Amino acid sequence: MSNLGDFHIHTPFCPHGTTDSLSQYAEKACALGLTAISFTEHAPLPNGFIDPTPDQDSGMSPDQVDAYIQAVQAIKETYKNRLTIHLGFEVDYIEGFEEDISHFLDTYGDVIDDAILSVHMLKDHTGKFHCLDFSSEAFGELVTVFGSVEAVYHAYFQTIERSVCSDLGKFKPSRIGHITLVEKFKKVYPYTYSQAMMQQIDCLLSLIKKEGYSLDVNTAGLFKPHCGTLYPNPTVLKLAKEKQIPLRLGSDAHQASDVGRRFQLSLIE
Ligand SMILES: [Zn+2]
Numbered sequence: 001m002s003n004l005g006d007f008h009i010h011t012p013f014c015p016h017g018t019t020d021s022l023s024q025y026a027e028k029a030c031a032l033g034l035t036a037i038s039f040t041e042h043a044p045l046p047n048g049f050i051d052p053t054p055d056q057d058s059g060m061s062p063d064q065v066d067a068y069i070q071a072v073q074a075i076k077e078t079y080k081n082r083l084t085i086h087l088g089f090e091v092d093y094i095e096g097f098e099e100d101i102s103h104f105l106d107t108y109g110d111v112i113d114d115a116i117l118s119v120h121m122l123k124d125h126t127g128k129f130h131c132l133d134f135s136s137e138a139f140g141e142l143v144t145v146f147g148s149v150e151a152v153y154h155a156y157f158q159t160i161e162r163s164v165c166s167d168l169g170k171f172k173p174s175r176i177g178h179i180t181l182v183e184k185f186k187k188v189y190p191y192t193y194s195q196a197m198m199q200q201i202d203c204l205l206s207l208i209k210k211e212g213y214s215l216d217v218n219t220a221g222l223f224k225p226h227c228g229t230l231y232p233n234p235t236v237l238k239l240a241k242e243k244q245i246p247l248r249l250g251s252d253a254h255q256a257s258d259v260g261r262r263f264q265l266s267l268i269e
Pocket residue numbers: 010014016042254
């Protein structure tokens with residue numbers, strides 16, 4: 001897989017995205033001179049999981065999956081001489097729903113070229129789930145429920161660790177999505193990493209390396225008004241490079257004009 005690609009792109013099948021067509025995304029990638037892209041639409045959330053966001057639109061509707069696969073397979077064929085297109089998903093790791101997630105992956109694994117495993121949902125001590133990146137107000141509720149900003153960070157990185165260790169079957173995604181997404185509202189809820197937290201992240205990165213995962217180097221955070229930082233943040237990215245974890249660029253585009261935004265090879269080399 002060439003590094004000159006955008007390996008985290010959403011599509012019109014995203015219920016909270018735009019209606020930009022697959023070919024608009026592909027055209028933008030070609031115009032930028034990228035050689036490969038991955039469409040990584042949010043996989044449907046597990047059966048029985050209640051999406052805590054107000055519009056319950058975090059994942060693709062299950063009845064759209066076949067249409068999504070057909071559409072990506074068709075565009076793959078159309079662009080085959082100009083652009084390598086991977087069919088993929090961004091799969092949510094949700095604590096306690098491993099069986100259902102594995103079932104989804106087993107069902108579609110044969111056609112998946114590339115996939116990302118992300119944490120957007122955090123479970124609190126009562127068993128209730130919260131969406132980490134929905135809004136600064138929702139993040140504020142998380143801080144109240146967990147007791148402090150640091151406790152939210154701790155729970156987030158712990159959930160990522162669980163995602164890395166989880167058994168999701170043979171089609172488990174091999175790339176970890178936006179590993180510092182917890183910083184999305186850091187201008188509203190500032191946090192300075194403690195030594196203990198950096199230690200936790202260092203262990204997590206060592207685990208990621210040992211288990212053979214790669215990292216999504218996601219430029220979306222640079223454009224979030226309350227963040228302004230790459231995911232992973234520069235310190236974590238430097239650590240990941242020192243540990244020689246494979247890195248893949250991703251824009252997390254939810255509209256075609258965002259493909260490849262702020263990409264530089266230096267981010268992953
Ligand atoms: Zn999305």
